[in-house]
Amino acid sequence: MGEEFVLLISASIFCVGTAGFVIRKNPLIMFMSVELMLNSVNFLLVTYSSFLNSLDGQIFALMIMTVAAAEVVVGLAIILTIFRTRHDMDVDHIDVLKG
Amino acid sequence: MLEIATVFDFTRDAVILVVGLTAVLASLGVVLCSSPIYSALYLIGHMICLALLFLLYNAEFLAVVQIIVYAGAVMILFLFIIALLGGKKEIQENSFHRSMAITFVFILLGELYLSATVGPTKQIQGEIPAEMFGTAKAIGLELFSKHIVAFELASGLLLVAAVGVICLAKFSFAPLRRRTR
Numbered sequence: 001m002g003e004e005f006v007l008l009i010s011a012s013i014f015c016v017g018t019a020g021f022v023i024r025k026n027p028l029i030m031f032m033s034v035e036l037m038l039n040s041v042n043f044l045l046v047t048y049s050s051f052l053n054s055l056d057g058q059i060f061a062l063m064i065m066t067v068a069a070a071e072v073v074v075g076l077a078i079i080l081t082i083f084r085t086r087h088d089m090d091v092d093h094i095d096v097l098k099g
Numbered sequence: 100m101l102e103i104a105t106v107f108d109f110t111r112d113a114v115i116l117v118v119g120l121t122a123v124l125a126s127l128g129v130v131l132c133s134s135p136i137y138s139a140l141y142l143i144g145h146m147i148c149l150a151l152l153f154l155l156y157n158a159e160f161l162a163v164v165q166i167i168v169y170a171g172a173v174m175i176l177f178l179f180i181i182a183l184l185g186g187k188k189e190i191q192e193n194s195f196h197r198s199m200a201i202t203f204v205f206i207l208l209g210e211l212y213l214s215a216t217v218g219p220t221k222q223i224q225g226e227i228p229a230e231m232f233g234t235a236k237a238i239g240l241e242l243f244s245k246h247i248v249a250f251e252l253a254s255g256l257l258l259v260a261a262v263g264v265i266c267l268a269k270f271s272f273a274p275l276r277r278r279t280r
């Protein structure tokens with residue numbers, strides 16, 4: 001399959017992830033949308049590493065997976081801490097730092 | 100009379116098309132479902148579709164890592180958190196911000212597509228990949244010779260994340276009081 005199709009699939013997944021991050025209010029679903037964006041970039045890196053016949057893209061995708069795993073663990077711990085103190089799951093209500 | 104290679108290429112293209120469209124539909128399911136548990140299940144489906152695409156593009160090691168790390172570890176973590184916090188349904192109302200966001204996203208998609216087709220990208224001629232392209236052995240050789248610094252830094256990153264999570268979970272903070280105006 002050509003590059004245009006791959007670019008279109010990846011761009012669609014990235015844009016859906018962006019939309020999810022912007023329009024949803026549940027922090028868990030916002031995190032899942034970030035995962036979608038990271039995954040679309042991973043897909044692009046892997047396909048272009050195959051097109052260019054070079055393994056660097058796959059190593060980069062592996063590093064992105066590591067960073068995403070660390071990010072998810074820390075983010076979910078923060079969500080859990082916020083929920084423990086506030087019992088609320090809407091990011092619009094978390095405005096304690098606001099002046 | 101069709102050649103075997105032509106039939107193989109056609110079948111591969113058809114499989115890539117179907118799996119790619121399924122991945123896009125699953126990502127739409129993640130965003131549009133109102134209950135977080137359905138979103139998580141759609142995300143697992145999306146990850147599996149991406150792992151299949153990795154396999155189709157000669158990245159078998161990354162496909163296995165995708166299944167184990169993402170569809171396994173990360174999504175189990177998500178499901179545990181949803182089970183702990185209670186997956187409450189979210190009322191989705193149509194507001195001005197929402198329509199603005201959707202318009203912005205469509206413009207972004209159009210721009211990305213235009214930059215992919217109109218821009219000065221030159222056609223990449225497909226070479227035949229080497230025999231063990233994308234296997235665990237090839238990835239390991241590359242990782243431990245050319246990218247050894249990045250590998251060690253990733254181990255440091257994971258250690259810092261683990262220590263940070265233990266700090267967040269262990270020391271409970273006093274409940275924050277919402278300031279009254």
